[in-house]
Amino acid sequence: MSIAEVEPQTETSLKVIPDATCTFCGCVCDDIELTVEDQQIKQAKNACVLGKAWFFNHHIEDRPQALIKGQPATYEEGIARAVEILLNAKYPVTYGLSDTTCEAQRKAVAITDWIGGNIDTTTSVCHGPSGMAFQTVGETTCSLGEIKNRADFLIFWGGNPAESHPRHFTKYSLMPKGDFLPKGRKDRTAMLVDVRKTKSAKAVDIFLQIKPRSDFELLWAMRGLAKGIDVDPRVEEKTGIPLDKLDDIVKQMKQAHYGAILFGMGLTMTRGKHINSEGLLGLARDMNQHTRWVAKPMRGHGNVTGADNVVTWSTGYPFGVNLSRGYPRFNPGEYTTSDLLARGEADAAMIIASDPMSNFSQPAREHLAKINSIVLDPKLSDTAKVATVAFTTATYGINVPGTVYRMDDIPIPLRPAFESPYWSDLKILTAIEKGIREKQLAVN
Amino acid sequence: MNMPKTFILIPGRTSRQGTGLNEGKYSNDYLDEINTVLINPEDMQRLGLQDGDTVRMWTDYAEVQVTCKTDKGECPPGIVFISYGDKSSRLMQGETHGSGMPTSKGMDVQIEKVIAS
Numbered sequence: 001m002s003i004a005e006v007e008p009q010t011e012t013s014l015k016v017i018p019d020a021t022c023t024f025c026g027c028v029c030d031d032i033e034l035t036v037e038d039q040q041i042k043q044a045k046n047a048c049v050l051g052k053a054w055f056f057n058h059h060i061e062d063r064p065q066a067l068i069k070g071q072p073a074t075y076e077e078g079i080a081r082a083v084e085i086l087l088n089a090k091y092p093v094t095y096g097l098s099d100t101t102c103e104a105q106r107k108a109v110a111i112t113d114w115i116g117g118n119i120d121t122t123t124s125v126c127h128g129p130s131g132m133a134f135q136t137v138g139e140t141t142c143s144l145g146e147i148k149n150r151a152d153f154l155i156f157w158g159g160n161p162a163e164s165h166p167r168h169f170t171k172y173s174l175m176p177k178g179d180f181l182p183k184g185r186k187d188r189t190a191m192l193v194d195v196r197k198t199k200s201a202k203a204v205d206i207f208l209q210i211k212p213r214s215d216f217e218l219l220w221a222m223r224g225l226a227k228g229i230d231v232d233p234r235v236e237e238k239t240g241i242p243l244d245k246l247d248d249i250v251k252q253m254k255q256a257h258y259g260a261i262l263f264g265m266g267l268t269m270t271r272g273k274h275i276n277s278e279g280l281l282g283l284a285r286d287m288n289q290h291t292r293w294v295a296k297p298m299r300g301h302g303n304v305t306g307a308d309n310v311v312t313w314s315t316g317y318p319f320g321v322n323l324s325r326g327y328p329r330f331n332p333g334e335y336t337t338s339d340l341l342a343r344g345e346a347d348a349a350m351i352i353a354s355d356p357m358s359n360f361s362q363p364a365r366e367h368l369a370k371i372n373s374i375v376l377d378p379k380l381s382d383t384a385k386v387a388t389v390a391f392t393t394a395t396y397g398i399n400v401p402g403t404v405y406r407m408d409d410i411p412i413p414l415r416p417a418f419e420s421p422y423w424s425d426l427k428i429l430t431a432i433e434k435g436i437r438e439k440q441l442a443v444n
Numbered sequence: 445m446n447m448p449k450t451f452i453l454i455p456g457r458t459s460r461q462g463t464g465l466n467e468g469k470y471s472n473d474y475l476d477e478i479n480t481v482l483i484n485p486e487d488m489q490r491l492g493l494q495d496g497d498t499v500r501m502w503t504d505y506a507e508v509q510v511t512c513k514t515d516k517g518e519c520p521p522g523i524v525f526i527s528y529g530d531k532s533s534r535l536m537q538g539e540t541h542g543s544g545m546p547t548s549k550g551m552d553v554q555i556e557k558v559i560a561s
């Protein structure tokens with residue numbers, strides 16, 4: 001049954017939503033003014049090019065409520081089949097969650113707990129390695145508001161905010177005037193460290209073009225300089241950066257009033273992974289012997305930070321958590337979805353707002369296509385195409401209210417633009433949980 | 445005959461990849477963006493490539509065919525860039541070395557021309 005057939009929209013309406021929240025990237029800008037007409041967003045004032053594309057392209061599509069093995073079905077039929085799959089699985093995995101509300105994330109953890117499954121989020125293939133590094137090194141952290149008001153030395157490391165987080169520079173870090181930086185950009189020194197001379201290089205004062213796969217060595221050399229330890233000049237051969245230049249940079253860093261390192265997946269996705277993040281977090285920590293320095297990961301998806309928070313406060317660990325023994329166990333590499341699919345371990349999967357069939361390794365995709373899976377997504381995806389049950393959902397932030405966390409762990413409420421005839425992730429997951437509990441209680 | 449050459453592949457996000465993603469993963473813009481590898485002009489010449497040629501790009505684990513385009517000053521010689529998506533992820537290894545994260549940036553790839561545009 002198609003939604004458009006059941007609920008035709010005839011009314012014309014025009015409304016303005018002030019302070020709407022964009023959930024396309026981790027900046028989670030909450031100052032967007034939306035103009036909505038006939039269930040279509042016509043204007044998105046203040047949004048960047050990515051935010052505009054997000055708001056303008058999430059209209060109501062005419063798709064079935066659910067597909068069971070490719071055949072149109074109702075939500076109730078899809079939910080009944082999903083309950084059956086999850087209850088019959090020996091090793092079910094719940095995955096995704098970075099593009100949905102905290103309320104839905106919480107429900108997904110609950111379901112996984114009831115069925116003794118494995119819960120993991122897209123963090124494991126994003127800043128998961130940084131999550132591991134936080135556990136070993138700790139985090140000298142701050143809010144983006146502190147960066148805006150205080151940071152007079154900014155280092156962007158292994159990321160290209162000009163293209164991936166377009167308003168980061170203008171709203172939070174590089175450009176804005178702050179309480180202690182009345183001249184804004186002029187009061188700040190900015191540096192970019194990257195292998196490629198990306199569009200972000202144009203925005204900074206110092207660009208360090210490093211050799212690929214040498215972040216760890218460069219960070220370790222900088223840590224040495226920060227601590228006043230002699231560093232081997234051969235660091236230049238490995239990293240491409242001369243030692244005297246590095247020494248000069250660290251001296252400047254020591255003179256800053258407040259420094260912030262904002263790091264991207266250039267660190268976590270490259271060989272070294274969590275030890276690259278460890279090096280960077282260690283550098284930020286060491287710099288506090290001289291002056292205030294902080295480090296924050298640049299997070300990609302709108303609520304990936306919320307996923308970390310919700311999974312952490314409910315299980316004690318941020319991602320890759322196994323609940324099969326009735327208590328949480330954390331082991332990246334073992335309980336992370338990419339690995340357990342590539343090894344052919346899971347026998348069922350529930351994927352929420354994510355598309356592993358187009359971004360996992362080949363062996364992981366092959367296994368996912370073989371097992372029973374339940375997919376919740378507003379749009380058709382390669383993962384939805386291979387799913388046993390694929391639900392069409394309403395889009396968070398545009399149709400669905402709730403809470404998301406900005407990349408600096410600040411919770412922000414959503415102010416949806418218009419209602420969708422499709423169900424939210426939360427509503428579907430709540431129904432699945434209810435179905436599971438009824439069956440479990442009937443047996444016991 | 446141009447022999448295949450070894451490069452370091454850096455997949456990443458671009459503005460067009462982001463806007464295309466919102467238009468839909470089956471939109472022309474998105475598909476075009478994630479199926480195009482950017483190569484330094486010197487390397488294009490060494491491989492005998494013109495913009496729009498199809499190249500075979502492979503790792504020890506998988507191979508893909510993509511269109512090539514001359515990079516405009518972002519990639520130094522020896523480094524190639526592709527927008528993060530289906531093709532870049534296919535080249536990854538399943539193994540994550542106990543991190544949960546497959547090596548998805550800085551992969552060693554070989555590239556050779558297969559079809560001229």
Ligand code: SF4
Binds near residue numbers: 028047048049165
């Ligand atoms: S920077 Fe990110 S959150 Fe802000 S408007 Fe652009 S896409 Fe949306």
